[in-house]
Amino acid sequence: MKKIIEGPAYVLGNNIDTDQIIPADKLMYSLSDPEEKKFYGQFALSGVPDAQSGLPKGQMSFVNEGEFSSPYKIIVGGNNFGCGSSREHAPACLEIAGVEAVVAESFARIFYRNSIDGGFFIPFETEVSVYQEIETDDILRIDVEKGTLENKTKNKTYNLKPLGDVADIIEAGDIFQYAKKAGLIKT
């Protein structure tokens, strides 16, 4: 597990659902074939309405035309991030696009579980709503051990909520690594 995650932020609002994260007409690509898988990076967040794409201004591409990964490393959202479908393609497409962390005030539970059990990235919850104080392209720095989110551009630091019981799964890597360590499945 990375201890420090640093990079430019891409900011979204409340209730970002899985259809916005990866629209249903893109779900037929294979998640295991390396050549097909990269399209998930290309279409990550392609369902977000243009006006809400990269707040506060909007109209900002998450992935540039024709590219398969995003320049943004950290996604910032409001309440209920990842609501809707159970499609694991949602956290997967963000990871394939190069996302290393999603920070939100709260997560929908299936998306939260999928992010952790699949080992895609850490879903961090903030104590207060931060998406209105952070602008797309601000440089953020997450200190995983300290549990802090620093906005280097605006020189402001926020506390992240403790990861709680799921920290063991995150530490292990994914649910399979965790179960092996805990002796629940044979290696």
Next chain:
Amino acid sequence: MGMTITEKILAAHAQRDRVEPGENIWVDVDVLMTHDVCGPGTISIFKKQFGKQAKVWDPDKVVIIPDHYIFTKDEKANRNIDILRDFVKEQDLPHYYDVGTENYKGVCHVALAEEGFNRPGEVLFGTDSHTSTSGAFGLFSTGIGNTDAAFILGTGKLWVRIPETMRFEFTGEFPPYIMAKDILLQVIGDIGVDGATYRSMEWTGEAVMSLSMEERMTLCNMAIEAGGKNGIIEADQVTKEYNQGKTSIDGQFYSSDSDAKYYYKKTYDASKMEPVVAKPHSPDNKALARECEDVKLDRCYIGSCTGGKTTDFIAAAKLLKGNTVKIDTYIVPATVEVEKDLSIQKIEGETLLDIFKNAGCRIGEPSCAACLGGPADTFGRTQGEEIVISTTNRNFPGRMGSKKSSVYLAAPYTAAASALTGHITDPRKFL
């Protein structure tokens, strides 16, 4: 301190006497369901983690129901069905409902019920967020991702955090113009799209217990639209009768203790309910149908696990009989069984199918179809700026295809009434 139904089922599946909300436990799984969108990913993780020669933990507990992208020319979507077919063959799985054969069913949540996989007291996981539908049978059911499903395929177990329970009680009787979908949209509107995040939604009261199994399924179906972990209704005689002849497993009938601890309790007077819609672009954007009569529509869509069951079509047909729709109206039966019912069930001598055809509706083949947009050639998919009234479950931006389209969610009565006028219409005008 007593326990809720959900707590009792989860405790029993962890060989525990009791559990507390917030605890993480490992539960034994009775049924794992997957479909064509998430099955291939699940299979590839299963093979990667457990080995190419690995066998699933119990073939009799795995149910594979392709339903999402079925009637399409999309090559990759069709390739995904081939992956399911190969896996079923390799693992010798008995419960597979293949496309293009007489075994084909259609929408998984409705098919699970029809095929007797919803057994009271059991634990059922599915790679689809509307798996909560099965909770209508007094069982614990919820949606999971590919990784968790692959873990179950190999081990028969999964970790679960015990959810707190919210209790929604409806006293008295529902008026005849109210459907389960109205009740659900009312509640989601009241608590919000994250109002039940990681909580169990328990439906109770004499009005709820007077509902048919199909209507109970609709109530549990959209728990996820409030962020709920599961929806649940205690099993009773209605459940037992529905399951007769479908499964030989009676299951365990649990009810919540009178001193069970609830996170939230609300009692509604069933007789006061009114037809409601959820306006674009969120299922909690509630309004009374009669307040939205100025909304002009381009399309009506009746289908999906939420609103494409036989009961839903009987309701729509009552209004459409002898009338002509004013807007494009799509009828998509959830399953082959429902499709057959359209030709069997009659209102005053006319089959539902004839009623729909004579009213000018377009009839599609059983599948998820445009509920979630799907490939470009999907039946009923929005392609532009259509304004749609739909009996489906989600109206997020772009959910039914085009990002520019707008979707109003409603019960089949309201959808059918609106199809007849071309604008959102309270069904009481026709009933």
